[in-house]
Amino acid sequence: MRQSSEGWTVIGHRTVSEVLRRNIQRGRVSHAYLFRGPGSVGKRTMAEWFAASLLCDGSKIEMRPCQECGSCRQWAAGVHPDFHRVEPQRSAGVSGRLGIGLEEIQELQSHLHRRPVLGYRRVALICGAQHLSEKAANALLKTLEEPRGETVLLLTWDGTAALPPTVPSRCQHIELRAVAPTEIAEALVMRGINRIRAVAMAVHAGGRPGRALAWLTQPDAYGEYQREVAEFTAMLRQPLSQRLLAVGELYRAGAAADEGTGPYLNERLQRWTVAARDYMLAAAGCHHLCQFSESIPELTPEHPEVWQRCVDAMSDIRNALSSNANARLCLEVLAVGLPDRSSVI
Numbered sequence: 001m002r003q004s005s006e007g008w009t010v011i012g013h014r015t016v017s018e019v020l021r022r023n024i025q026r027g028r029v030s031h032a033y034l035f036r037g038p039g040s041v042g043k044r045t046m047a048e049w050f051a052a053s054l055l056c057d058g059s060k061i062e063m064r065p066c067q068e069c070g071s072c073r074q075w076a077a078g079v080h081p082d083f084h085r086v087e088p089q090r091s092a093g094v095s096g097r098l099g100i101g102l103e104e105i106q107e108l109q110s111h112l113h114r115r116p117v118l119g120y121r122r123v124a125l126i127c128g129a130q131h132l133s134e135k136a137a138n139a140l141l142k143t144l145e146e147p148r149g150e151t152v153l154l155l156t157w158d159g160t161a162a163l164p165p166t167v168p169s170r171c172q173h174i175e176l177r178a179v180a181p182t183e184i185a186e187a188l189v190m191r192g193i194n195r196i197r198a199v200a201m202a203v204h205a206g207g208r209p210g211r212a213l214a215w216l217t218q219p220d221a222y223g224e225y226q227r228e229v230a231e232f233t234a235m236l237r238q239p240l241s242q243r244l245l246a247v248g249e250l251y252r253a254g255a256a257a258d259e260g261t262g263p264y265l266n267e268r269l270q271r272w273t274v275a276a277r278d279y280m281l282a283a284a285g286c287h288h289l290c291q292f293s294e295s296i297p298e299l300t301p302e303h304p305e306v307w308q309r310c311v312d313a314m315s316d317i318r319n320a321l322s323s324n325a326n327a328r329l330c331l332e333v334l335a336v337g338l339p340d341r342s343s344v345i
Contacts, residue, residue, distance in 0.1 A: 010049055011187045011209035012179030013042055020050050020174070025061050029054065030172040031147035034129070035156045037176035039267070040210030043156040044127055046176060051123045054152055071118050076342035081117040084108055084124040088131040090258070097260060100126065102288040109143055113150050121150035137164050138163060144170040160263040160322060178207020188212060206274060224272065232272040236339060243338065247331035254327065262321045265331070269321075274313045280307030306339050315335050 010017060023029050032152050033050070033170040039252035049065070058066030065072050074080040086108055088098035108124055116122050124133075132140065143153065146165065154170065157163065181202040187209065188198035193216070204225060205212040215222040235246055250268065278290040283304040317330045 009187075010045055011042060011213075013176055015044055016046060016174060016176060017049065018190075020046075021053065021062065021064075024053055024064065029152060031151060032144050032153040032171040033155070033174055034171035035154065035167050035174045035176060036159065038178070038208060038282045039158045039160075039263075040205075040208035040214070041176050041178065042209050043158070043176050044125075045210070047125055047154045047156055051083060051125055051152075051154060054121065054123050055080060055119060057119055061091045074118065082122045082302065084111040084122070086124070086126045088128045088266060098128070098131050098258060099133055099138055100128070100131045100136050101133050102139055105132075105136045105139045105143075109139070112143065112148055112153075112244070116150070122153060123152045123154065125156075127156055129155040129157040129163060129167070130159070132163070132167075134164075137167055141166050141170070151201050160260075160266060162322075162324075179209050181205070181207070184209050184212050188216070189301040191216065204274075206270065228268060228271050229275045235335075238334065244332060245334045248328070251328045262324070266318050266321055267325055268316050269318050269334075273311055273318075276307055276310045280304050280311060283307055305321050310337070311338060 033047070035047050052065035052072065055071050055075060056064040056066055056069060058064055058069045058070050060066070065075070068075070071082075075083065076160075084107075086100060088100050088105050089104070091097050091099055108126070112122055112124060114122070126140075128340065141164070147153070153171075155167075157168075180198070184205055185195070185198045185202035188201060189195050193201070201212050201215055201222065204222075205215075215225075231246075234241055238246065245308050250265070251261070254261040254264040254268075281290050281304075283306070313334060317334055321327060321328055
């Protein structure tokens with residue numbers, strides 16, 4: 001179910017929020033936190049809730065952020081003078097990739113060196129630390145090693161690109177894991193979504209509340225998600241030559257994606273993994289556990305082990321992509337290893 005703190009809503013992650021709240025209550029706030037987890041799982045929302053709680057000057061610590069004090073009102077208006085947010089910026093040129101450069105980190109450091117205006121601490125949030133350039137990460141390291149006064153630095157990181165090991169080693173790690181579909185569905189229902197549709201969207205969101213919430217405002221994106229799963233089903237019926245052409249097109253789409261080849265392909269493979277898991281469950285006679293049950297009866301191999309190997313292969317390839325392996329070669333290996341047409345009905 002939803003959890004809230006006087007109007008502030010977070011979907012899931014109850015244990016994490018309780019730990020962070022106790023840190024504030026006991027005065028054991030670290031100078032840096034790294035919020036880790038897959039995309040759209042709620043890292044930014046949790047980090048912002050924590051930042052607002054740190055800056056709140058309400059009389060009851062256990063009720064922060066109170067939404068009523070001067071600090072909370074400034075936060076709600078987006079003009080809090082003691083908070084600084086760093087967002088990835090799109091680079092100029094043909095690639096137009098997202099990144100966080102040295103200038104953004106230097107501006108952040110300038111902010112942190114000033115005296116607080118409303119309270120006694122300054123808080124900064126770096127959204128998407130995986131986009132830090134090498135120079136930016138090195139500059140940030142100095143701030144992490146020598147924090148100034150009552151400064152708290154928050155970073156979110158989805159793991160799609162490596163960070164210099166010295167950066168996470170100087171942060172307290174906050175791990176955010178997949179949220180139960182029932183909690184996501186309840187949050188969607190409370191936003192006015194029909195319960196049947198809310199349950200379907202929650203299941204398809206794969207434990208990521210942000211993905212489900214995005215579908216509320218971008219219904220076409222939900223349809224695109226379902227089409228991508230259907231593409232995987234279609235690929236299973238194709239001969240190897242056609243599969244290689246298909247993954248070649250997928251590679252080119254990833255190379256042109258704003259977020260970069262690795263993150264783009266990781267998202268697509270995550271969706272395909274969900275479908276392959278469904279086929280594995282169907283082959284084991286567990287149709288009631290399938291997420292995409294409407295397409296499962298068409299593709300049921302004789303042995304669940306066929307699909308288990310497929311799920312394992314996609315997991316291995318996703319791990320390889322996160323380590324900067326050759327993306328095209330990874331996709332071609334996957335195309336060869338997928339169950340062939342003789343394995344499916």
